[in-house]
Amino acid sequence: MIDVKNLSKTFDKKVHAVKDVSFHVDKGEVISLIGPSGSGKSTVLRCINGLETPDEGTVLINGKALDFSNPKQAQKDRTVMGFVFQHFNLFANMTVLQNLTLAPINVLGKSQQEAEATALKYLERVGLLDKKDSYPSKLSGGQQQRVAIARALCMEPQIMLFDEPTSALDPEMIKEVLNVIRDLVNDGMTMIIVTHEMNFAREVSNRIAFLEDGTIVEMGTPEYIFTQSQNQRIQEFLEKVL
Amino acid sequence: MDFSIITWDIFLYLLRGAGTSLLIAVIAVMAGTVLGTLGAIARLSHNKFANIVAAIYVEVLRGTPMLMQITFAFLALPAIIRMIVGHPIRFDPLVTGIVAIGLNSGAYTTELIRSGINGVDHGQFEAADTLGLSYKQKMKMVILPQAFKNILPPLVSEFITLIKDSSLLSTIGVVELMKSATTVGANYYAYLPPLTVASCIYLILNLIISTCSRVIERRLAVSD
Numbered sequence A: 001m002i003d004v005k006n007l008s009k010t011f012d013k014k015v016h017a018v019k020d021v022s023f024h025v026d027k028g029e030v031i032s033l034i035g036p037s038g039s040g041k042s043t044v045l046r047c048i049n050g051l052e053t054p055d056e057g058t059v060l061i062n063g064k065a066l067d068f069s070n071p072k073q074a075q076k077d078r079t080v081m082g083f084v085f086q087h088f089n090l091f092a093n094m095t096v097l098q099n100l101t102l103a104p105i106n107v108l109g110k111s112q113q114e115a116e117a118t119a120l121k122y123l124e125r126v127g128l129l130d131k132k133d134s135y136p137s138k139l140s141g142g143q144q145q146r147v148a149i150a151r152a153l154c155m156e157p158q159i160m161l162f163d164e165p166t167s168a169l170d171p172e173m174i175k176e177v178l179n180v181i182r183d184l185v186n187d188g189m190t191m192i193i194v195t196h197e198m199n200f201a202r203e204v205s206n207r208i209a210f211l212e213d214g215t216i217v218e219m220g221t222p223e224y225i226f227t228q229s230q231n232q233r234i235q236e237f238l239e240k241v242l
Numbered sequence B: 001m002d003f004s005i006i007t008w009d010i011f012l013y014l015l016r017g018a019g020t021s022l023l024i025a026v027i028a029v030m031a032g033t034v035l036g037t038l039g040a041i042a043r044l045s046h047n048k049f050a051n052i053v054a055a056i057y058v059e060v061l062r063g064t065p066m067l068m069q070i071t072f073a074f075l076a077l078p079a080i081i082r083m084i085v086g087h088p089i090r091f092d093p094l095v096t097g098i099v100a101i102g103l104n105s106g107a108y109t110t111e112l113i114r115s116g117i118n119g120v121d122h123g124q125f126e127a128a129d130t131l132g133l134s135y136k137q138k139m140k141m142v143i144l145p146q147a148f149k150n151i152l153p154p155l156v157s158e159f160i161t162l163i164k165d166s167s168l169l170s171t172i173g174v175v176e177l178m179k180s181a182t183t184v185g186a187n188y189y190a191y192l193p194p195l196t197v198a199s200c201i202y203l204i205l206n207l208i209i210s211t212c213s214r215v216i217e218r219r220l221a222v223s224d
């Protein structure tokens, strides 16, 4: 479903954030990207949905290469993927419900009623139906992140991309967000998750990629990465974070 | 001090002048806001041409006195137009004045809105992008509402400045509050009463505006 081919990205002509990264994600597969800070996890994810333009390489979704140089096409291609940020990024000037209906109405062309019905369905799913008229600033971090996930789901994406969805949260809120993501896993959603929650990655992933210095050092089943890999860098990293 | 010359009729005359001042400021601030929004978007765009045009616009209008711009528009521009079209064209002082002040305000508002847009968290832009919103939708529905909220106080003080600056149009014969007051003064050989009353009217107008803006600010604070 997702083919990342020879992706490279350099910042400011000298920071080689991603170097020749390739991997494949099947439909319904859950992939986690792990690795030390600055290893290029976010950059890979952001290249997949065009928040960054790769210097080289292509991303294919369902066999079709993404072309972010054409704004109209990019806009269309993006709606296939939902993106969840570390810092939620809910629209501060809108209520929860407005956050959820904005893009379905203006991008997908849904009617107000249709968009609201979908929004309420997903709000219920993340357990925040009673917050529909609140402004983001009135919600806890965990609640904001659940709304952000619901907002992405309202676009009915085929793929969900998560960039450290729990890293900005207090420990007691991490669980409620992970539960929502777990729920999506059970639904068979295709996902790429950048995370520092090793136990969660191990539990839900079909495969895990370990990145360092902009390259995928190894990619394999959680079982392999956590217990069988002989790679010293991976062992050191896991020792440090577990 | 003999304030008895300020009869009801004279007072109404001054009020009519105040109405003209307010009209000038309202139209100029609206024109300035539209120009400022376009200017800010041009200044922030990757389009080199738009960027340079906006930069020149801002620098020229902020780097020359407003009185010069008004006088230029009223006295020099007609000559230029006459050279081009070949026959004289009469410029209406009020319309010319409003256009000049609006253009001037647009330059200041460009910088104001630009800083307002820059003040919006980068994540808001990215979230709009990932949801597939077009540039126009993103600016209109997500970014500009937040930018305007950030810059409401300086925008209001721009409006107050314009009410005061509208008095500059008295120099090209627009009968706004300032001109009304000096006219009354000249007619009765007494400047103190009309100028005092006119000053009070300016003051009261501006107090009302700043009070209104505080109410609006409080209303907008619901999403904080």
Ligand SMILES: Nc1ncnc2c1ncn2[C@@H]1O[C@H](COP(=O)(O)OP(=O)(O)OP(=O)(O)O)[C@@H](O)[C@H]1O
Residues within 6 Å of the ligand: A011, A012, A015, A016, A017, A035, A036, A037, A038, A039, A040, A041, A042, A043, A044
């Ligand atoms: N916009 C940018 N401009 C310049 N350098 C950047 C930019 N974004 C990322 N980088 C650099 O690229 C490298 C990879 O960054 P990236 O954010 O992808 O790492 P990461 O694996 O997500 O790290 P973390 O776990 O800290 O989020 C880092 O050296 C980072 O400093």
Ligand SMILES: [Mg+2]
Residues within 6 Å of the ligand: A041, A042, A043, A163, A164
């Ligand atoms: Mg990151």
